[in-house]
Amino acid sequence: MRKKNMFNRLKTDKLSKSFGHHKVFENISITIPTGKIVNVLGKNGSGKTTLIKVLLNMIDSNSSQVYYDNEDTRKMGAGYYHKATAVLESVDNMYNYLTRKENLCYFLTLYASNLAIMTVIIFRS
Known part of the structure; x- marks a missing residue:
């Protein structure tokens, strides 16, 4: 039986994607440990x-x-799909008087009871 790495559940190294000559992202390295919640923010x-x-x-x-x-x-x-979860949401349901972090914490507490640590990835354009 293969021993599972309980510290790095999902990992990429220098991940890049383009469509033709259009670079969508380049050299993204991500390590997501077990139990982390990741939020991807960007324009x-x-x-x-x-x-x-x-x-x-x-x-x-x-x-x-x-x-x-x-x-x-x-x-x-x-x-793999039985092990992975992704939720894609638009910003239409965010409260303008809260910061990004406050909005994220508010909505996460609605759906999860035990949130230990949160990781936020911000794309800059």
Whole structure:
């Protein structure tokens, strides 16, 4: 039985994606430990949805791979989807009088009872 890496559940190294000559993102390295909640924030067109689709193997990256428990997700087949969760939301439901972090904390507490640590990835365009 293969020993699972309980510290780095999802990992990429220098992940890049482009469509033709248009670079969506380049050299993104992500390590998401077990139990972390990740929020991807950015302007329209900054690559948030594309990144999520690459992480979920819905589209291929141009470089690097995505690893789940040190296993290449491309080789995991449909079983990977039983282990991965992604929620794509628009900003329409955010409260303007709260900061990004306050909005995130508020909505997360509505759906999760035990939030230990939160990681936020911000794309700059």
